Each structure stands twice: as structure tokens, then as C-alpha cells.
Amino acid sequence: MTTSSPTGRTAGDRPRVRSRAPRNTLNRERVLDAAVALLDRAGPDAFTMRTLAERLGVATMAVYSHFASKDEIVDAVRVRLLAEAKLPARPAGGPREEVRDLCRAAYRLLADHPSVLHLMAARPPDGDEFTLFAERTLEALLGAGLEREGAARAYTALTQYTVGAALWAARRREPGAGTRGSGLPADRYPCLNALAPELVAAAREGTAQYERGLDALLTGLLGAG
Amino acid sequence: MTTSSPTGRTAGDRPRVRSRAPRNTLNRERVLDAAVALLDRAGPDAFTMRTLAERLGVATMAVYSHFASKDEIVDAVRVRLLAEAKLPARPAGGPREEVRDLCRAAYRLLADHPSVLHLMAARPPDGDEFTLFAERTLEALLGAGLEREGAARAYTALTQYTVGAALWAARRREPGAGTRGSGLPADRYPCLNALAPELVAAAREGTAQYERGLDALLTGLLGAG
């Protein structure tokens, strides 16, 4: 990836020496690109103003010329990724299928970008940035026959379930997870022991597990359509 | 709260001066008590080894005589609170009611202790410490007629929904939340605008909203019992 440096710097013993960066290397766009990449690749713990600046090849404080604080960057990342979410085209199947496809798209976004997940868990979207998804979901719920309060409740429940499921799946994907079920006294916890393989499978599955639960929730909310 | 100090220290200008604490002031129990209190009262961001030690009236490093790291304390807090969770007595109503009551108890625990919520979101329980809740829920799901795989999937979906809903409710309870719905172009987002009051109400409700969604999910999972 590292082609010959345009600055012609010799690969000396103190590579940290950075001659002053060109006047307009940075802008909000470039900062956000690097932020998303860093967040997705290294996780929220490694998302640091110092390493972010390092990836950008610039001094730490240069970033503060474009964002007032780390929180402002985090907010902007969330807005960008939610805006990027590709919502499905309106399906032919009717309102129930549309709700299902919209939720699947939201789940996929969260599963693909663990960073957004973390950001959503820390501060659930409460308006402007989530508008398109919310609008179309509410429209479909109303189209499915729910009255106003029922549609609002159904939308909330669907979003809560989607975030919870994505969070679960993301954590299961991390290093030390998965090898459990042992160490439980079989006489005290017979069901847990008997169903250990199925539980591990359900936890490992992610998408398939989510979609089964989603169908159940939709059935409960909309009827057995 | 501050009664006269047993050490007879004069209320001088440097209250930070702490004469050596008695030999056995600390133990794991006392550390965990203070940790839970601090976590619940001040939130995860304020949960610091330094302030924890301060609450205990002891030097920061004293805590490390009983726990190897901050993570170990966090794990122990999670285990303790999950163990403390009061599960409901077996109801007369049958398996569906038992599942519902177990989930409500789990939601109440998470809602009452935002700290556990944060800890669960960061690392969902994967075995030993969650055993009793899992065992009884799985037993009831099998009793409701689900086969092994169906029970495991249902348990997973219920837990995911419960964590997601509690997370949502907890964040809604924080300072700047609630006053939204304005600023949206009504022609682009007609449903969102029309349902704004209902959405705010659903988000604000917490428990009632959770229980409606739970009933829907149970209906979808178990049939219209």
C-alpha cells in the first residue's frame, strides 16, 4: 500500500518526524472516511483522536479544525452511515413484506458496520437522521391496517428487537465467544444442558435467527397474514 | 451523611490527607457494593478506579489487592446482579404466562439497574451466570409445545428483544432526549409527522411498550394462545 512517499523523506530512524502537511489536506469528508474505516476495522476502543490523526497523516489537533470534539465526529459518522443505508425497493408482496424487507435492511446495516451498532446502542436515533427508514416503515404498518398508536408501538418494538439482535450477533462474533455449555451441573439445569447445541447454533447464526424472530414478531403485530 | 470522623481528623484545608486505613477495611464484597452503587448512580463513564477507591475511603491501588483489574470488577458486578434477580414464582396460568413473567422480571432488572444493561450490551451473558433465568424459560418454552430448536430460537429472540428494549428505554431517560419530531419537512415525511405524538409516547412509556411488544412476540412464537 505504501508507495514511494511524495515528500521524498528518507526512511530514517525517527519516522515520527512529519514535516508540515500541505495547507488543505483535511476536510470533514476525509476525516469521516478515516473515522468509519478505523471504527469498523479496529473497534470503538481503538477509535482515538490520536490514531485517527495518525491514519490521516496529520497532527492530532489538525482534526479539531474541522470538528469541535470527538463526540461531534461520532455523531457525524452515525448520520452518514444511516444515510448510506440502502433501503429496498418497494416489493410487490404487500405491506407486511415491505416492513420485513426494511427491517432486514436495517439489520444488515448494523451487522455490516459494528461501529454503527455501538453508536446506536449508545444513542438510539431519535429523529432526523433515521427519517427515511422510519417513514417507510410507518407507512407500511399503516398500510397493513394498524391504527396510529398501534403503528407507533409496532415500529418501536421492531427497532428495539433489531438493535438487540444485531448487538447480540456482533458480540458473539468476537474472540472468546462460543465455547460454552460445559461446566453446568446437568441435574440442576437439565434443559440448558439438553438444548446447549441448539442454543449455540441459534447464537451463532445471526441473520437466520434474526429473520425467524422477525417473522414471529410480525405475526404477533400484524396477525397471521 | 458525614458524621464526626472516627479518626478525629481536624477539618483542615487539605481533606485529601488520609492517614493509613485500618488493616482489613477492604474485601471483595465491600468493593462490589461500592461498584454497584457508583455504577447505578453515576453511570458507566463516571465509574473510575479512582472515584471507586475514593468512595471506599482508601487509596486507588488498595482495590487491586482484591481484584486484578477493572474488567474483573465489572464481570463480578454483572454476575452478582444477575444472581440477585428475583425470578417470579411459578404462576398458575401455564407455560406462556411463565415465559412472560420471566421476561418481565429480566426487563425490570435491566431497567432498574442501567449499569447491568450497559454490561450486558458490552458482553451478553453466555452461560453460567444467566443459568436460572435461562433454565426456567427454556423449560416453559418446551412445556408450551416447542421442540428443541424452536425453544432455543425463541429463547434467543426473547432475550434479544428484552435487551434491545431496555437499552432503548434507558437512553430515553437521559437528559436531552424526548423533544423531537420538529424540524421535519411535513411533505417529505407525512407519516413521521402524523405519528410524532404516538412515537414519542411509545418511546417514553418503557414498561408498557415493552409488554405490548412482548405479547406480540410471544403470540408469534407460541401461537395465539
Next chain:
DNA sequence: ACCTGAACACCGTTCAAGT
């Protein structure tokens, strides 16, 4: 064995200074 204070390697952010 248990508690302490100084110190180390981090972190986000302020500030005065460079161009």
C-alpha cells in the same frame, strides 16, 4: 497480607504559536 504514593503510558482537549 494488605495498603500507599509515585510513576508510566495512555486519553480528550486547551492554548499559544507557526505558516
Next chain:
DNA sequence: ACCTGAACACCGTTCAAGT
């Protein structure tokens, strides 16, 4: 206007020392 480096007030944790 934009970028830089030193500095400040934090953080978790190591270490040598006290009792």
C-alpha cells in the same frame, strides 16, 4: 484559515515501598 507541539487534567495499571 489551517496545521503544529507542548501542556493540562484525566485514565488504568506497574512498581517499590511501607506496616
